[in-house]
Amino acid sequence: MTTPDFDEIIDRRGTHSAKWDNLETYYGLSPDEGIPMWVADMDFRPPACVTQALRDFVDQGVFGYFGDDTAYKNAIVWWMQNRHGWQVDPDAIFSTHGLVNGTGLCLQAFTEPGDGIVMFTPIYHAFARVINAADRKVVECPMVLDEGRYRLDFDAYDAQMTGNEKMLLLCSPHNPGGRVWTQAELEGMAAFAKRHDLIIVSDEIHHDLVMPGQKHIPMAVACPEIADRLVMMTATTKTFNLAGGHVGNVIIHDAALRRRFEKVMGALGISPNSFALHMATAAYSPEGAEWVDALCDYLDGNRKVFDAGIEAIPGLKSMRLEGTYLAWVDFSGTGMDPAEVKRRILEEAKIAVNYGAVFGLGGDDFQRFNLATPRARVEEAVARMQAAFADLQ
Numbered sequence: 001m002t003t004p005d006f007d008e009i010i011d012r013r014g015t016h017s018a019k020w021d022n023l024e025t026y027y028g029l030s031p032d033e034g035i036p037m038w039v040a041d042m043d044f045r046p047p048a049c050v051t052q053a054l055r056d057f058v059d060q061g062v063f064g065y066f067g068d069d070t071a072y073k074n075a076i077v078w079w080m081q082n083r084h085g086w087q088v089d090p091d092a093i094f095s096t097h098g099l100v101n102g103t104g105l106c107l108q109a110f111t112e113p114g115d116g117i118v119m120f121t122p123i124y125h126a127f128a129r130v131i132n133a134a135d136r137k138v139v140e141c142p143m144v145l146d147e148g149r150y151r152l153d154f155d156a157y158d159a160q161m162t163g164n165e166k167m168l169l170l171c172s173p174h175n176p177g178g179r180v181w182t183q184a185e186l187e188g189m190a191a192f193a194k195r196h197d198l199i200i201v202s203d204e205i206h207h208d209l210v211m212p213g214q215k216h217i218p219m220a221v222a223c224p225e226i227a228d229r230l231v232m233m234t235a236t237t238k239t240f241n242l243a244g245g246h247v248g249n250v251i252i253h254d255a256a257l258r259r260r261f262e263k264v265m266g267a268l269g270i271s272p273n274s275f276a277l278h279m280a281t282a283a284y285s286p287e288g289a290e291w292v293d294a295l296c297d298y299l300d301g302n303r304k305v306f307d308a309g310i311e312a313i314p315g316l317k318s319m320r321l322e323g324t325y326l327a328w329v330d331f332s333g334t335g336m337d338p339a340e341v342k343r344r345i346l347e348e349a350k351i352a353v354n355y356g357a358v359f360g361l362g363g364d365d366f367q368r369f370n371l372a373t374p375r376a377r378v379e380e381a382v383a384r385m386q387a388a389f390a391d392l393q
Helices: 023-027 048-060 070-084 099-110 125-133 154-160 183-195 224-229 255-268 274-283 286-310 338-348 375-388
Strands: 093-096 116-121 137-142 144-146 149-151 165-171 199-203 230-234 248-251 326-330 366-370
Touching (some): 048 274, 070 274, 070 286, 093 099, 099 199, 099 230, 099 248, 099 255, 116 125, 125 137, 125 165, 137 154, 154 183, 183 199, 183 224, 199 224, 224 230, 230 255, 286 326, 286 375, 338 375
Parallel strands (some): 116 137, 116 165, 199 230
Antiparallel strands (some): 093 248, 144 149, 230 248, 326 366
C-alpha cells in the first residue's frame, strides 16, 4: 500500500460538501476564510482500493440494481473477525442508508409512539432528532464528569426509570467525549438493560477509530448473553470517509428481533445503493486495514497538537480522546457564558464547531471540534483559538 498523504490539502469548496459548502448558510462564514470543524466527515481521500472499485464500476458503464451481496457480506464478516474478534453470521446483516436511518428503523421495529428511549448524555445530536420525529420520548441519563472523564452512574439511572422505557440507544465509542467503554462498563450497561427490560441498539460507527493503546470491545463480544435484546450497528462510512455513500450495517443475531426488523425494512421498500456497496466491499480488506492503522496514528498526532494548544489557554480543557476524531472541549473554567464562548469561536477565530448544548444534558459548557483534517489546518485552528482567547493568557 502506498503511504496515504493525510497532509494533502484537498479543496472541497464547490463540491456539494455539507461541511464546506454549507458553512456560510449555517455559520455566516465564507469557506475562503472559515475553518469547518463541525460536520463529522474527514478531509482525507479514502484508501486507493475504494477509489479503484468505483472506477471499475463506472468503467463497466451500467448502473443497475445491486445483486448477489455475498462478497459484501463476506467482507463485513472478515473485517469484524479480524479487526474486532467478533464472529458475525452473514444472514444477520441488513444494509441501511446509514446508521441514522438504521436508528429510525430500530425505533419503528422495536418501540411504539410514546415509549421512552434512554441515552447517556451528552450524546450524538441526531439521535434526539430522530426519536422526537418518531413521536418517542427522549430519556436523558446524564453522565458524570469525573476529573475530566465521563463515567456512568447506574444507581441514578435506575431511579430515573418509570417502566415506560423500551430501548437503550448506546454510542460506542461515545460521541462526543470519545470514551472507549471498558468491559466492566459494557457489562454494567447490559445489566441495566436487563433490569429494565430494554432493547439495546449499539451504534458502533466509530469502532475502528481508536487512539493507540485503546481497544474497542463490541457489545456483542463483551456481553454475548444479551443477544436476545441486542442490535448492533456498524459502518464503513466514518472509518473510511464514505459518509456520502449512506450505507450502514444493522446486525441482529437473534431470530425474533431479526424478523421484526426485516418486516419494517420490507414495509419501507429499502434496498441498497450499488455505489456504496462496491465501496464498502473494497474498504473491508487488508489494504483498507493498513490505511486505517495509518489514519489512527495521524489522528493521534492531530489530537496531541490540538490538546497542547487548547490547554495552553487558561480555563480550557480538552477531554482526553480515546476514540473518534471529535475533540470535546470544556470552557467552563473561563467563567464565560456559552454565548460569549460561541461568539469568540465564530466571530474572532472564524471556526465552525458543534455547540455543546445540542448534545443534551451536560453539554452546555462544551464545544465539539472535528480533528480529521490536515495537521496544518489543526495548527491554524489552535493559533486562531489562542488569539480569540488571548485575554485569558
